[in-house]
Amino acid sequence: MKPVLVSLVCFAALACREGEAPGTVDTEPAVTSDVTPWLVDVTQSSGIDFVHTHGGRGRKFLFETMGSGVAIADFDGDELPDVLFLQSGTLPADEFGEVELERFGAGSGETAKLYIGLGDGTFRDATSGSGLDVAFYAQGLAVGDIDADGDRDIYVAAYGRDRLFVNDGRGHFTPATDAGIDDPRWTIGGAFFDADGDGDLDLYSVAYLDMPILSHQKCGPSDDIRTYCHVDWWDGTQDHLYLNDGSGHFTNATEAAGLMGSDTDVAGRPKDGKGLAVLAADLDDDGHVDLFVANDSTANRMLRNDGAGRFEDVSRRSGTDFNAEGRSEACMGIASGDADADGDIDVYVTNFEQETNTLYRNDGDSFFTDTSVRSGTGVPTRAPLGFGSSFFDLENDGDLDLYVANGHIMDNVELYSDLTTYIQADMLFANDGSGRFELVDPGRGTSLDQATSGVGRGLAMGDLDGDGDVDLIVTNNNTAPFVLRNVAADEAGHHRIVLALDGPGGRADAEGARVTIKAGGKTFAREIVSGGSYASHSSTELVIGLGNTSVIESLSIRWPGGETTQHADLAIDQRHHISYGGRDVVSTPLPSR
């Protein structure tokens, strides 16, 4: 018998004995049913044919694991949601040297794809000629009207130089090469928000690792298996705040704003950083937009805005830097919303496997408490590795449910672990209205065959088919995305309103606006936040579920800048486009159920 054959026979025999899993992972859903899934995969019929590629050739550069983001926004000014998928896969030859390009390879040459919405949940490919058909290693994005001309521009964070694409209002974009944000470091995403209260949109860009191509290492559990290296191998790198001069030109104001992560370890290396997501939202309810940064394996940062562009690091005081066990987690994404319907914004972060995702309940006065276990959103998430995440009202009943996109980073993890897989099922949690969540059976939650299809990364929400409920798009690393149509809300037939709020000074959106609704005996808050999820941008339109109630007792809008207007007279089951300050309201009916 030849030695090789001996080995293979032996290999097989031992595999049978040793391959027995030591325990099965308990992610048994609480809600089971054999009826129609609540979120139906309509990717194929939607006209979206984007496929993500990371461009790797087996050498395992860490950036190959990160996937890329998606945006849902109206880019061509027709008030219908469009979709932009970022693409990774290519290192531009004008940014990287010969040796670097030799190490990684020529790349795929694939570009982002822009799909223009037709209003019925279908899309046409409008990439060609959009100005977005540029091949580079894109990761995440932020969308906002940086020049207040009424349309939405796009910042793209990248492995390599970041880019800003300025919209002409018709969905055609021009790269702004002198905008001052062409950061060559590895950034993952960002958020446009008004940091200094001057009415224009500033940018917080979240940076990940100081990892030049040439610092790449060969890593793996054995000589035979190559894997992506541990994040601790590299230092984190400083996030940046860029202030807008009003015309779309930005100045790095990180230090002046008090945002430098001054904390270093004993070797003088930055201890903070390794950021993967940023949320811009009013976390202390003082009318100024604050920041929450999810860091991978280092402490999270909560940064309180004084309204004039100066930030105080309140991470420790707020209790959001670590989990209840006193440990920093490998945070990947952020969801935010009034999860417990008490009128303030709670924060949820997704984490690595064998860590629960963490729900920080907002207790007011800038105090937060880790209620992951108590809320039911933590324990089921110990097994998977979460990335994009968003709260949304699945069935328009007035409380916020939760979707989490999952997927491992190691594409060969099955080779050395019995307990996890590269492809992982996403998770849908249903809120009972009190802030207590239950994991929904995957077969009930979505129509996806996730055992074979998903490596979740980005997640964006928006009403893709204009029927007055929230649909979802999930990006998957190195494969096609999911477009999920919400049918739960159709089945439920609840009342709802949709609000599109203009920003100040002609700005397309009112980022930072807070809406407080009293209806059906509940009082709850919704906010137009920026950033959040992972590498993605959700529609700024607020879809507000009202349940069976047909009367809005009160609805107030606190606009960016502080003015508050009352709108209890808004008709239900309509979309209301409200100009800044509530001066004009254009209402159109939503489809009847």
Place this chain on the structure above:
Amino acid sequence: MGCFAQDSGPMPRRLPHLLRGLAACLLVTALGCSESGAPTPVDDADYERLKAEAVRVHERGRNRAKAIDLLEEVAALRPGQAGIHRRLGQLHGELKQNDDALRHFEAVLEARPDDLQSVLSVISLRTAINATGDIEPLVRQLADSDEFRGDGLYHLALLRYEAGDIDAAMALLDKARTLPSTLGYRCASLHGVLLLEEGRFAEALERFEAARRGRADYKETLNGLALTHRRLGNEDEARRWETIHRLFLDLTDDVYMKSRKRADDRAVVLEQITLAYPEWTDGFRDLADLYSKHGNTAAACRTIERLVEENPSMPDAMRNTLKNEYCGGRP
């Protein structure tokens, strides 16, 4: 994010289960595999030599990768030896390789169901991977024991808490108040966490303080102390515990911190901890050991002298033993 370090770095390599079988087979290449594919039994003397070498490498503690490889070979040749599986469980557990650790601790229990330390390890690992469906009998086994009663009650309370039965969890944690603090510190700390969630800050603080008396370096407790002092408006105390907690994170959170390359960094953090938190006497010992290991006997002695100074109530016998050990017998 990420699981593995550089090949040549300080993190030991780990063989996947399937390849481990192959390694075992190759080990006995000289003998070949039997027709059935199972490794051919090796000579007792050869086996004992391999086992002794594996144990020696493990106990020397310098090369965990080699220790794992050797012990895995031993385990593959003669499965079911509780001692070998326990060593492998510990080693994999130290490296947070929970699936491998769990497999070995469960193998220990197959051979020795009354090995309570391994029962605890299986429970902890099952909890970490959210595979707790059938662990309650194991948890009760601990709760009914003397030595591990605190751990048993803790995990029982955790099961109730994670199932949403907060009242039952609270009742179990309340029951654990009677335990000696060294056995009940995890119960006290979890109790603090639950009370903190409910906004009962003064009660939470009392439980966190009780937990700290049982174990001075438990991060959940240190974090809880910082958070509850903050909520109670005790700003100075809050800052102190925040600093201490952060130093412990520096000491433990970076996977490379225990590597030889980062020994200097480890020493700096330990120096800072011993200054900020002299109550944690283990820190002095760890620091002195670290200095001794790297030949800096003067620094080791200085550290022990500081320990003695900080603890005037230390019995003379212990004082002298320490000075003998670290200061060459200097009084």
